[in-house]
Amino acid sequence: MNAANGAAVVVGVDGSEQALRAVRLAAGEAARRGRALRVVHGFIWPLMRVPLGPAPGSPPGAGLREQANRLVAEAVAEAETAEPGLRVTGEVIDGAASAVLVGESPTAALIVLGGRGLGGFATLLIGSVAVQVAAYADCPVLVVRGTARADGPVVVGVDGSALSRAAVEFAAEEAATRGVALRAVHAYRHPGAEGPGDMQPLVYDEGQLRREEHRVLDESLTGLEKRWPQVAVERVATRQRPAAALAEASRSAQLLVVGGRGRGEFTGLVLGSVSHAMLHRADCPVAVVRAPA
Incomplete structure (x- = not known):
């Protein structure tokens, strides 16, 4: 795995509850390893050529870009609450979620993500992003599944x-x-x-x-x-x-x-x-x- 000095644990977020579970899991992994945590959101809308800013007359904080920044900030706050003292940064990166996370993998110690996010079909047990990142990442990938246990091997x-x-x-x-x-x-x-x-x-x-x-x-x-x-x-x-x-x-x-x-x-x-x-x-x-x- 990529264990170069300074390599962070990276977690992908999309605003879903599964992503917040992944953030808490990733924060624990980073704390145990003595590494920083990097929160990343793949912002796909620029590829769709849609307006990213607020519509005329919208309240402050409206617009797709601001929403993306807000969900990353909330995930950073969640990680800091889960592991006080952990060094946490966040970034919104233009691109599809799977491509963004695979792009992070060469310099990451570990990538953590939820099993299924906002874009997953309800009938699927695992999301396509999780499968794609696990298949192509250049570092180990940790996917949220099942029950979180503090005991057991x-x-x-x-x-x-x-x-x-x-x-x-x-x-x-x-x-x-x-x-x-x-x-x-x-x-x-x-x-x-x-x-x-x-x-x-x-x-x-x-x-x-x-x-x-x-x-x-x-x-x-x-x-x-x-x-x-x-x-x-x-x-x-x-x-x-x-x-x-x-x-x-x-x-x-x-x-x-x-x-x-x-x-x-x-x-x-x-x-x-x-x-x-x-x-x-x-x-x-x-x-x-x-x-x-």
């Missing part, structure tokens, strides 16, 4: 891929800063393919499969206890669909961490099927890690 999905290892490192840091345990969940169903085009065997030894999948889990966690000695690590290997196993684990977690794309995913996918499913199904906030730390 940080859960991370493990599959042996490079992004899975990056997710493990991020999850271990989160567990350390929160002072909780880390639960690493590796779910499997059949023997994994060794390479593109390989067919899964029709007959295999169940005991050997179990040992191999436990080895994948152990190797993904190699050196973790040395780097994060204060974090208690629980290993869970289960024969189950990964999305189902992680959704179940999220019910008692305070944070779920997944890689952006895992082992066995098509290389053309920008956001993997399991991470996409967790953005819809998890019962706690979800962090998507797309790049090695």
